[in-house]
Amino acid sequence: MTHNPLVPINGEVITILTESHDVKTFQVRPEVPMAHMPGQCAMLSLLGVGEALFSITSPPGRDYLEFSIKRVGKLTEALHQMEVGHQVGIRGPYGNHFPVEDLKGKRLLFIGGGIGLAPLRSLVQYTLDRREEYPDAFQLVYGSRSADDLLFRRDILNQWPEAPDFKVDLTVDVASSGWDGHVGFVPAYLEALAPSPENTIGITCGPPIMIKYVLQTLEKLGFKPNQIVTTLEYKMKCGVGKCGRCNLDEHYICKDGPVFYLSELEQIKCDFC
Numbered sequence: 313m314t315h316n317p318l319v320p321i322n323g324e325v326i327t328i329l330t331e332s333h334d335v336k337t338f339q340v341r342p343e344v345p346m347a348h349m350p351g352q353c354a355m356l357s358l359l360g361v362g363e364a365l366f367s368i369t370s371p372p373g374r375d376y377l378e379f380s381i382k383r384v385g386k387l388t389e390a391l392h393q394m395e396v397g398h399q400v401g402i403r404g405p406y407g408n409h410f411p412v413e414d415l416k417g418k419r420l421l422f423i424g425g426g427i428g429l430a431p432l433r434s435l436v437q438y439t440l441d442r443r444e445e446y447p448d449a450f451q452l453v454y455g456s457r458s459a460d461d462l463l464f465r466r467d468i469l470n471q472w473p474e475a476p477d478f479k480v481d482l483t484v485d486v487a488s489s490g491w492d493g494h495v496g497f498v499p500a501y502l503e504a505l506a507p508s509p510e511n512t513i514g515i516t517c518g519p520p521i522m523i524k525y526v527l528q529t530l531e532k533l534g535f536k537p538n539q540i541v542t543t544l545e546y547k548m549k550c551g552v553g554k555c556g557r558c559n560l561d562e563h564y565i566c567k568d569g570p571v572f573y574l575s576e577l578e579q580i581k582c583d584f585c
């Protein structure tokens with residue numbers, strides 16, 4: 313049985329992982345399987361509280377979906393109060409997805425900031441699960457405000473650095489005791505690391521200001537617009553082409569995106585990216 317993506321279905325919270333002081337990852341098993349691809353998002357709802365869009369951070373092919381949720385307001389506060397066994401409404405998935413076919417045979421450079429690693433994590437795991445199709449080098453450049461805000465520690469500190477030919481470079485905006493890694497913003501660190509653009513695709517997600525400077529840095533490093541992929545999901549509201557809050561020229565980010573090549577954004581004259 314498949315479901316109508318506009319109609320919420322119930323999902324049961326089966327696992328909760330604390331990522332940081334304000335982010336938790338919820339594994340939710342939908343009552344009806346919900347197939348998705350990396351880069352897509354879904355609407356989560358709690359009756360009497362509200363609903364909002366969240367990236368699906370797990371890769372496809374599991375019997376659950378993972379959502380990593382930062383506590384910022386009314387709904388996310390209520391979601392953080394959920395316990396294992398609680399029910400949450402889910403509808404979706406929405407949006408297009410990362411161009412997984414184009415990434416085959418390329419070196420993959422993932423660039424994330426803060427909670428923006430959530431959609432990238434789905435793609436990283438998807439490509440790692442199919443390493444025979446993605447055998448070339450992987451590199452992740454990831455930053456957060458402080459060491460305490462680094463998310464998905466089991467992935468970024470253990471699983472991914474231990475995967476073959478996978479380099480992980482971490483940075484934090486502000487130094488703190490116990491952190492002996494790099495300190496500085498993601499775009500500046502990316503420029504200093506200077507990854508080669510040769511046969512490489514750069515894929516980025518993070519706060520809008522980070523994305524803006526990462527796109528500029530990648531171009532400075534010699535990446536062509538058709539070697540740069542980003543997601544503009546933060547511009548989405550309803551996710552289904554109804555609210556008109558995400559238009560970009562005659563395009564709707566939620567219907568044509570949120571994942572775009574920079575070459576596409578240049579054609580539709582995106583003045584904020």
Ligand SMILES: Cc1cc2nc3c(=O)[nH]c(=O)nc-3n(C[C@H](O)[C@H](O)[C@H](O)COP(=O)(O)OP(=O)(O)OC[C@H]3O[C@@H](n4cnc5c(N)ncnc54)[C@H](O)[C@@H]3O)c2cc1C
Pocket residue numbers: 353362363364365366367368379380381382383384385386387388389427430431545546547548549
């Ligand atoms: C496509 C898409 C994907 C997303 N993916 C993720 C994801 O993977 N993980 C994630 O955590 N978020 C994600 N978000 C963001 C998420 O949807 C929002 O964080 C969520 O809608 C917040 O809902 P809320 O009711 O908790 O906050 P709201 O109550 O709506 O508050 C939102 C903002 O208002 C501010 N605010 C709230 N109350 C006050 C107050 N009293 N005074 C001043 N300011 C206040 C908050 O600081 C916050 O910045 C995504 C958004 C989109 C569009």
Ligand code: FES
Pocket residue numbers: 547548549550551552553554555556557558559564565566567
């Ligand atoms: S998010 Fe509502 S129309 Fe695109």
